[in-house]
Amino acid sequence: MGRLPAILCLHGGGANANIFHIQTIRIQRALADQFEFVFLDAPHETGPGPGVLPFFEGCTPYLRWTSETGQVSMPEKTRDLLVKTQEEQKKKDGRGFVGVMGFSQGGRVAAGLLLTHQLTKDTDAGEKGLRFGVFLNSVCPPMAYEVEGSDLTTKIEFPSLHVIGKKDPWKDSGRRLFEENFYEKQAVLLEFDVAHRLPTQQEDTAKLTAEILRMHRNTSAFDA
Template structure:
């Protein structure tokens, strides 16, 4: 029996879900099928369909559409809180996501997110980094080695330890790869996310001529996969931030 592959957690965009993201990510997951196992997670909140979801995923089998954040009274809860289960208030979003990953088990080595899901990835990486810096990282905790952020934008989801240092902007030093679509409406927000929250010595960005979508053309998938392999073994190089 072959040993289990290391796992990559995938977080969908706003107004999508794990079923849709598994389809959209299938060319990448297939190309890396002998190296990583992709596991797709569902956000807790229901909402309307997100950008580029319709009309392709309009059938009932692709619903409900979901979000990692809720906005009561029109104000987003940046920590992903607000979800109730059986009358009990759940944890903040990052704690909930760590629990979801622990319940699945396996050897988690990375997190990948699309659009809104990149904020979950950033939140996980920053939470892990700050817990290590504060001496709160425990033996057996999930230890993500890299992150991949696709067509993203916005600040990392706030965790409890991030909230305690909310006035302090720590650049994320866990190696990350950022995928931007040059004709994506999110293009500028993605570049701002990359420059604002990620250490330039530990991150790299690539661009493809796409709207708001995961790579599907063979040449683009191959380019993306090669860059994922590079970031998985990333050695900081100050003078090189793009591939």
């Protein structure tokens, strides 16, 4: 396995993979020697999301992970896309994604992906790869697959980092995701003085990326 470990990156609602690539460029630069970042486009078209305009005007198509507003469970198109993408990554590197990183609505999908792996017992990193999640200005609840006979309110046990903007209009939803949906001993919360976007100060990016490295380091025993 000569490739760098890969993190699956899921953009917010009303954005796309290219926009999320730009939004996370500081994280990518700081971790360029540690991870490969794989950006995925959501399957449903929509209008521009919060904070997308005017900076990303014309950067179409704007996409979202749900087919309609208010969906709790993961839509079939989104599920099929995630399954295909994970299978393709495992063929590439023999390992699959070690982590998933989601922004806003993409955080709901990222949380749902971790929860689904947990409920279906796919938590063995040597088998399925996923080990941790990064949630950037995310909202709740997790958007999980429908798993027969499983409780979708189960707390997620994977290590997780939750980044919240103190001026974000959806910060309370992000805190609920952190407090209600993740196992407290495995979850870390970082708050920055920003709105619905990532911090731009170098020291803030350093704090964020240090936590990602810590989670990866603490779960790297699976490579042994």
